[in-house]
Amino acid sequence: MKVLGIAGSPRRGGNTDLLLAEALKCAAGKGAGVKTINVCDLDIAPCRHCDDCLETGDCSLDDDMQLVYREMEGADRVVLASPLFFMGITAQMKAMIDRCQALWARKYRLKRPPLGDLRRRKGIFIGVGGLRMADFKPAITTVKALFTSLDIGYAGELVFPGIDEKGAIAGHPGALKSACLAGQKLVED
C-alpha cells in the first residue's frame, strides 16, 4: 500500500504541511509506504492546451510534472492537501491538476486506464482556510473532478476554517488527531 501526499502550500511548515505530515505519519504507522511531494518545490508549467496529449496520453511538456505522473501511477492512495487561496486551491496545485489533462485524455479519449492499471485507488482532500466562514466547496469540486478523471475514489475531506497564522492548526483541538485518523482510515479501508 503506497500513499502519496501532495501538498500545495508555498508556506513550508505551515498548516497544510502539518496536517498532511500527521495523516501520512499515521498511515505509515499502519504499515503503508508514504511519500510526500510539495508542488511548490517543483517546476510545473501550466497546461498550454496544445492537445498533444489527446493523441498520446502523455504531456509533451518536459518538466517536474513527469515525476508527479510517475508517483501518481505508483500510488494506491492519494492525500491532496492545500490551503484556500481566493476560494480555491493554490495556483501551484491548480497547475499540477491542470497538467493531469494528459491523464484525462488517456481515460476519456484513448480509453486507457488513466494511471496505467486498474488497481482500486482512493484519495482524500485536506484543506485549511483563514476565514472563520471559509467555503471549501470550490476546492472540493476541483479535487473531485481530478479524482474522477484519474479513477481515484473520493473518500472524503478534512477541512479547517478559521486557521490563518502559520502553525495555528497545532492549537486547534482535535485537528491533528483527526488528520491522523483520516490517514489510518485511508489505508485500512
Ligand SMILES: Cc1cc2nc3c(=O)[nH]c(=O)nc-3n(C[C@H](O)[C@H](O)[C@H](O)COP(=O)(O)O)c2cc1C
Ligand atoms: C493569497 C492568499 C489568499 C487567501 N485566500 C483565502 C480564502 O479565500 N479563504 C480563506 O479562508 N483563507 C484564505 N487565505 C488564508 C489561508 O488559507 C490561511 O492562512 C491558511 O492557514 C494557510 O495555510 P498554510 O499555512 O498551509 O499555507 C489566503 C491566503 C493567501 C496568502
